[in-house]
Amino acid sequence: MASPAKAQRRPEGASVLESLPALPLAIVIAKAGPRGAAALACASSTLRAAASGEALWRRFCYDDFGLEAPLAHGDFSLPSFKDAYKAWFQSFGMYPLPPVKRVKIFWSSFRSWLCEYFPEGLRTLGKGISEAEIAVAECNLGLVLPMPTKLLYRFCNGQLHFGREEVSYGIMGGYEYVNQKYTVRLLPLAHCTIQNSNYIVVARSFFGEKIFLLDCLNGSLYVGTKYWKEEREITACVPKSLIRLTMDDDHGMPQDGFLLWLEEHLRRLQDGLIKVQSCNFPVMARHISLYPVQLPYCSLASMHGIKVCASAVFAPENSAFTDYPCRYSYYFSIRLSLPEAFLVDGKWYSSFQLQSCHCTIQVGDEVFPYICKYGEHSKRPDLRCGEELFVYGCSISAALVPGSVTGYLTLVPWRCRQPRGRPLVADIAPFPLHPPDYIF
Structure with missing residues (x-):
């Protein structure tokens, strides 16, 4: 009768982790997460090699930031996914990572849609601004922006203004009625404020008849009505029941009215409910029309x-x-x-x-x-x-x-x-x- 195989002895001075085969060790490090992997890499040369694999950090980049290529914020190429993770964490580590990933995926998806169907609007999008620039804007406004709104401006600071000929390029869409034309553009941060209030203007039509305001205290998004100029009358643009400004286990990640509004607009575009259409005015040859084109x-x-x-x-x-x-x-x-x-x-x-x-x-x-x-x-x-x-x-x-x-x-x-x-x-x-x- 053959004698049982003897258990492989651990090399002298090696830890339990270091003695694991490659596959179980990779699973353990992946479960430890990015911070755990970075800490283990400091323990020994064996763990450093195991915790520096490109496949491992590719997974971390995708799980935490939705990255599919080793790019820094701003789409600059980096040598590895580990470098990409480090760069993104340095830029956004002050926020919970799930909202960062959500906003990043939103802007990536929106830009992709614009690139395919409405490149005229894509070229008007501004670059994101830094955390320091947001802090200066908050100081000047005397307001603290909701977290989701800060992240939205970190990735895109509204639309650039090219003059009257760009009237139809508002990426939030619009409509024509007789000789009136409404197309709504996203505004740069602090481009227009409402004095002695909690509101900032986040979007408006070219001629100013239609204005969208974010309440920085409760995160609600409003639009001005017929009596906006005379009586400051507004109405909510997003169901208030969906808005939450804090992150907890029971309700999920924070979301304000501005983020929900933008995400719903993108969903309608992706589903084909609204489309880019031509109209009868040469100055507005193409624009995103808000008239629905799908049943019901x-x-x-x-x-x-x-x-x-x-x-x-x-x-x-x-x-x-x-x-x-x-x-x-x-x-x-x-x-x-x-x-x-x-x-x-x-x-x-x-x-x-x-x-x-x-x-x-x-x-x-x-x-x-x-x-x-x-x-x-x-x-x-x-x-x-x-x-x-x-x-x-x-x-x-x-x-x-x-x-x-x-x-x-x-x-x-x-x-x-x-x-x-x-x-x-x-x-x-x-x-x-x-x-x-x-x-x-």
């Missing part, structure tokens, strides 16, 4: 190959809450598209002109019509194959209850710059008017 937030209908998309957006700058009764204001848009030629009465047409728009608006027990008739033939909007036509809607002031809009469009087939067929009707399927949880 919009309606879709098709007739004779003509597709009709209709939706509404809440307009806080035109809403009033001190009036009795309180009023919510909405703008609605109708977009027509013609993918290919259409057949009417046995004849093919490749374009049409819009004669009129008829809508029925219902809010609670109130029902009222909206009719828009267009002018002479030469002034009527026309649409050709492969194009999209934006039809301006109206402003709807309604009580604080959900509502809906439905209707139809009168169109005339068009050929050789002349009407060639009988008028036809394209339905506008019902689309909702609903007070939103998030306001943009």
